[in-house]
Amino acid sequence: MKHVPCALTIAGTDPSGGAGIQADLKTFQELKCYGMAVITSAVAQNTTGVKDVHHLPLGFLEKQLQSISEDMPVHALKTGMVAQKDMMNVIADWIPKIDAYYVMDPVMIAQSGDSLSEEESREVLRNQLLPLTSLVTPNIPEAEEITGKRIKTEKDMKEAAEAIVKNFGAGAALVKGGHKKGTAVDYLFDGNEIYTFESERIQTKNTHGTGCTYSAAITAYLARGYSLPEAVKQAKHFVTEAIRHSFDLGHGSGPTNHFAAREEVSNKWM
Ligand SMILES: Nc1ncnc2c1ncn2[C@@H]1O[C@H](COP(=O)(O)OP(=O)(O)OP(=O)(O)O)[C@@H](O)[C@H]1O
Ligand SMILES: Cc1ncc(CO)c(N)n1
Numbered sequence: 001m002k003h004v005p006c007a008l009t010i011a012g013t014d015p016s017g018g019a020g021i022q023a024d025l026k027t028f029q030e031l032k033c034y035g036m037a038v039i040t041s042a043v044a045q046n047t048t049g050v051k052d053v054h055h056l057p058l059g060f061l062e063k064q065l066q067s068i069s070e071d072m073p074v075h076a077l078k079t080g081m082v083a084q085k086d087m088m089n090v091i092a093d094w095i096p097k098i099d100a101y102y103v104m105d106p107v108m109i110a111q112s113g114d115s116l117s118e119e120e121s122r123e124v125l126r127n128q129l130l131p132l133t134s135l136v137t138p139n140i141p142e143a144e145e146i147t148g149k150r151i152k153t154e155k156d157m158k159e160a161a162e163a164i165v166k167n168f169g170a171g172a173a174l175v176k177g178g179h180k181k182g183t184a185v186d187y188l189f190d191g192n193e194i195y196t197f198e199s200e201r202i203q204t205k206n207t208h209g210t211g212c213t214y215s216a217a218i219t220a221y222l223a224r225g226y227s228l229p230e231a232v233k234q235a236k237h238f239v240t241e242a243i244r245h246s247f248d249l250g251h252g253s254g255p256t257n258h259f260a261a262r263e264e265v266s267n268k269w270m
């Protein structure tokens with residue numbers, strides 16, 4: 001193989017396999033990227049919720065990052081759960097050392113309602129990490145937290161995407177409408193124009209890890225050399241199919257189906 005696209009996730013774990021590092025690696029693999037993973041926190045969770053969180057020591061986070069940058073190529077990376085401000089500072093110091101697209105999924109609260117980030121980390125996320133991003137992918141509550149403004153309408157979603165780029169220095173912003181009623185519509189602002197990505201809303205409770213899968217798919221397509229709008233378009237297709245074919249596993253919100261998603265998208269382009 002001549003050129004292997006290499007994708008890295010920096011995130012927390014999900015032993016039940018639907019979200020976090022586990023979902024990211026499955027997505028990278030299905031989208032033909034060499035997947036790498038740096039763990040921020042070990043999370044005892046499943047489809048019903050979070051039982052406990054164990055944050056890895058900061059020095060160990062640094063050593064994991066160093067293990068990547070001194071040895072491996074990275075074409076695109078994503079961050080997911082980064083719970084503490086000191087972890088964010090370590091990551092913010094490291095990212096400029098490598099030359100890669102950076103997709104931030106600003107994970108704050110799990111689908112089950114459990115908090116996955118400390119309140120005091122929000123300021124560091126805004127000031128240190130956002131300006132380093134190629135793209136940030138907040139859902140509506142996360143976009144509200146970043147901008148400090150309520151989002152009620154689709155116009156509000158578009159304005160939030162613009163504000164996150166213009167006022168907070170993100171490279172681009174994708175505000176996701178998974179949490180609203182009606183179609184599943186997301187708005188991307190890349191600094192120049194607004195792009196709309198829309199799909200039908202699939203009636204299912206099995207949406208554990210949708211945000212992780214979506215941002216990992218965008219990261220994979222960027223690693224493969226797709227432009228940002230094209231990467232988001234393909235990733236939206238991938239996550240929609242992953243939800244459509246989601247598994248009815250566990251007693252809560254079941255996981256999405258990565259291999260069925262790849263089969264659906266590969267019929268069209270792979
Ligand atoms: N029921 C659904 N049917 C179709 N698409 C959906 C559905 N729910 C979410 N999506 C889409 O899935 C993608 C992930 O968005 P979502 O808002 O669920 O992310 P998130 O809240 O960050 O996820 P998570 O719950 O993993 O934190 C978006 O493109 C969103 O529009
Ligand atoms: C580790 C982790 N990251 C993100 C989410 C959000 O789905 C989750 N449940 N767990």
